[in-house]
Amino acid sequence: MNPIAVSGPELVIGTGDAYVALVRPQIDPSDPGVRLAAEQAGVTPEEFVGPGDVWAVVWEPEDGEGDGFELPGLRDAEAEHFSEQLVTALGSGEPFTVEAGAVLRLDARPVGDGYAFSAEVTPPEPEEADVLSVEIPPVPTLTLLADLEAFRGSLA
Structure with missing residues (x-):
């Protein structure tokens, strides 16, 4: 379990076993774990957490070998556009x-009252990095739509 409290907009597509997520973590500089880590790093908590405006893609396949990477050029408007595309397609x-x-x-492919997904994640660097595939079991469409609405609300 991570001792540092993280919040911010996040869109998780999947289940607890397999997912991909688009997140913009915001770390609270007043969190005791952050303060301790900053002290150990020899910087202020505010320097340690940084600006809190960098998006990331995070994934977890069913085998549990997940990871993530930052997307420093992604803007909120682009994340919102992605979510709008999903809402339209789900309909x-x-x-x-x-x-x-x-x-x-x-x-995405319809399965029962939801969708199953095949996700391809391509790290931006190094250029020769392998494309990672994550198979996501079916998620109910109503759950996806509620998550998308919450995500879009968190961007406002």
């Missing part, structure tokens, strides 16, 4: 593909 009831730039591609 179709058909298979669809949406992309978040060159780093995240979601291929």
Whole structure:
């Protein structure tokens, strides 16, 4: 368990076992774990946490070998556009593909009352990095739509 409190907008597509997430972590400089880590690093808590405006892609496949990377060029407007594409596509009831730039591609297929996803995550560096695939089991469409609405609200 991470002793540092993190908050900020996050869009998680998947379940606790397998997911991809678009997140903009914000670390609280007053958190005791942050203060301790900053002290150990020899900087102020505010310097330690940084600006808190850098987006990241995080993933966890079913085998538990997840990771993540930062997307320093991504803006809130682009994250919102990605979420709008998802909302529109989910309303179709058909298979669809949406992309978040060159780093995240979601291929969705209807399953029962939801969608299953094949996600391709492409780290921006190094250029020869392998594309990572995450198979995401079905998630109910209503759950996805509620998560998207909460995500879009967190961007406001």
